[in-house]
Amino acid sequence: MKHRRVLFIAVPIAILLLPLGIYLVDRAVSDDVIARNVTVAGVEVGGLNTADATVAVERYEGDLRASTGVFKVNDATFKLSPVEIGLDADIPTAITAASSARKTGGPIARFAAWIVSFSKQEDIPLDITFDEEAIDDVFTAWERTAVADPAFEGAVTIEAGVVTPQYPATGQGIDRAFARTQVQREMSRLDKSGVVVPVIVIEPVLTDAQIDAAAAELAEMINDPIHLISTDVGFRVTFTPEQLASAAVAEVSEDGTEMVTRFDAETVLKILEPRKSEYEIPPVNAQLDVDFETDVISVVAGRSGTLLDVEGLMASMKEAALGSGTGEFPLIVGAEPDLTTAEAQALTSLKPLGGFTTHHPARQNRVINIQTMADEVDGAIVEPGAVFSLNEYVGPRTEAKGYVADGAIINGVPYCCDHPANIGGGVSQFGTTFFNAVFFSCLEDVEHQPHSLYFDRYPMGREATLGVPGPDVAFRNNTESPVIIKTAYTDTSITVRMYGDNGGLTCTDVTYEKEDIVKFEEELVADELDEIVPGEREKERSGSDGFLVRVDRVVTRPDGSQETDMKLVWRYRPLTELYTVHPCEVTGEPVNCPVQLPSLTDKTWEEALGMLDELGLLAAKTTGFVDDPEKDNIVLTQDPAPGEWVPLGSTIKLTVGVFQEE
CATH class of the missing domain: 3.30.10.20 (Trypsin Inhibitor V; Chain A)
Structure with missing residues (x-):
């Protein structure tokens, strides 16, 4: 009896718990998809993930866009595409709502919603919007075709400088508020049935007096020239009566209660376009002027750019036209300069860190190149932690930028001057001067490469060559303050100096004696012009010895302690001394002298x-x-x-x- 009683109790309990167990299993396997029997605007999305549901509803939206509506106005019939009036469905919001359907509330509420999902559909509305201005444009087009005696709110026109009022008239027109609702409802569904658009008698809101007032004002606006001036940039412009007439318009206000006059911005801007560069001025950076004798930094003020205040200009033109004939040409603040006057003022407390000067003969092409690069680099500011690269900052050396051809080391030998690499030849002297300024300013060397051959105008082992795209000269501002790069030159020298705050560090060099000297040899080349006789020779190039050199940088702190933070080692290769001789004197030439x-x-x-x-x-x-x-x-x-x-x-x-x- 006891076993039967237990079985009698357990079976009903199991029957009651069975749906709960099925619910828990169903929930576990379908938690990441939309609940059962959920639709969006009638589109089945239950059991789909959000991506698949979005595709399904987008397909429905596509069908809506392709579904043409039919509308009748009086005796005329019109077809309307949803695309013409900007149909747009808010699918993301609908999918979000569908994803939450039947999944909110506590455990009991969710279980109950699950039970209901087997028998009841839950439809999520799809919010569909239209471009109301586009609908009004469609109504206007329909009225022109279907309404024989349309209502007219009046107008003022200008032809050949003559202002003509056109007075309001009672007539028929589409009942726009009601028709707009009809069109939106019809175009939001696939099962379109056609709509008869109501036409009603429309009394104009505007009066003849308002039209006359607008015409009088418009005539005054175009009667005489107007003169606008911007004292900010020194710009002055005169609009002739013909130009004013081309830009003046009268139109019904947005609320339909008055006729307003104005100048059309698009027309005015076309008139001003040829002179745009005179009033829309680019920003000008503040300049840092350094007295190299005193190291005092002063500021040459910069300025923001300017832009035309179009709305303000339209108002200023109307005020001048209806007033004294003169007014302001309004501008607004445009782009800020990269270096503002205030930012430049904050840099005037920086002190010289170090610098260097190298010398050269005057009036050579290479001097033009050196000075051109110096001008480009002058005033550059390197923020703390930033890397400054000469090649990145200056870019390619081109004739358009003022660089000219001069000697360069090409394929290991000095060459001039018909190779592309000769444009900008000689700027390695600027690179050397720049590197030494970095060296003695205790800044961090990121990249430099000495010449393969030694030139005695540069310090041994402490010099740098330049090329495009490399070699480069680059340093990191390893201080907590900006670094200003300043350059100066004379006919025979170039100077680079760094200004900043490196905490009082000073740097000196220790240059060791040459090692492993390799004497240069002579190289003979045959005279191809038949100008040199045996026994004579013409020197084409001086030779130079090869050697290894070591240079250390010693950093001295304010407390007098020192450390060596750079150990430079470089080997220069020898360069043969070149002579042109008679071919018979060149070794290996099969020519008897x-x-x-x-x-x-x-x-x-x-x-x-x-x-x-x-x-x-x-x-x-x-x-x-x-x-x-x-x-x-x-x-x-x-x-x-x-x-x-x-x-x-x-x-x-x-x-x-x-x-x-x-």
Whole structure:
């Protein structure tokens, strides 16, 4: 009996708990999808995740957009596409609501909603909006076609400078408030049935007196020229009556209660466009002027840019036209400069950290390049922690920026001047000067590379070359204050100086003696112009020794303690000394050197023959009669002449005297 009683109690309990168990399992497997039997505007989204549900509702929206409505106004029928009136469905909000449906409230409420989901659908509305201005435009177009006697609110027109009032008239028109509701309801559903748009008698709101007043005001606005002035940028403009007439308009106010006059902004801006650069001025950075003798920093004020206050201009034009004929040309503050006057003033307390000067001959192309780069870099400000790169800041050296061709190291040798890399040649001197300013300012070296060859105008091992895209010269501002880079130059020197606050550090160098010196050698190249004779040479390039050099940077703190924070090591390679010589003197050239003819006249035939034989030359003898016995067997002439150079084995024509007694 006991077992039967237990079974009698357990079975009903199990039956009661079965739905709860199914609910818990169903909830566990479907918690990330929309609940069962949920729709959005009738579109089934239950059981879908949000992405799939969005696609389903977007498809419905697409169907709506493709569904054309049919409207009848009087006897005319019109088709209307939802796209024309800007149909837009708020799908994200609807999907969010659908995702929460039947999932809110406590456990009992959610269980109850689950039970209901098997028998009752929950539909989430889809909010659909339209462009009301576009609907009004459609109504206006329909009225022009379908309404024979439309109501008219009046107008004022200008033709050839003549203002003409057009008075209001009673007539028919679409009942816009009611028709707007009809159109929105019809275009928001797929099962369209067609709509008859109501047409009613419309009494104009405006009066003839209001139209006359607007016409009188419009005529006054275009009667005389107006003059507007901006004292801020020194701009003055005059609008002629013809220009004013092209821009003046009268229109019904938004609330429909009055006729208002104004100047059309778009037309006025077209009139002003050719002079836009005169009043819309770009910002001007404040400038830091440094006296290199006293290191005093002063500020040349900058200014913000200016922009046209279009709304203010329309008001100013109307006020001037209806008043004195003059007024303000209104501008507003535009872009701020990269360096404002206030920001520049805050930098005037910075002190010199270090600098460097190098020298050069005057009036060379390379000097133009050095000074052009100096001008570009002058006044640059490097914020704490920032890296300043010469190549990134200056960019490519181009003729358009003022750079010219000069010598550069190309493929390991100095070269000038028809290679693209020659444009901007010589700026490595600025790079060297810049690097040394970084070095002695105790700033952090990020990148630099000495020349492959040593030039004695630079400090050994403490110099830098420049190229595009590299090598580069770059440093990091490792201080807590901005660093200002200032440059100055004369005809024969370039100076770079850094201003900032490095906590009182000073830096000096220790440059060690040259090591591993490799003497330069001579290099001979053949004269291809046939201008150099054997034994002569023309120096084309001086040689330089190769060697290794070490340079340390020693940092001294305000308390006198020191540390070496940079150890530079660089090996310069030797450069051969180059001479142009006769091809026969170049090692390996298969050319025998020519010989220079001595004078053979007044020599005996035998002496001349011997001299030519020693030089590796041949002789061709011709004779000529002489009446002086002392000229007998003596060379009278030679061809080629003495002093000329002839190849070995050449035959020299000699005329030898023969005495013949009478």
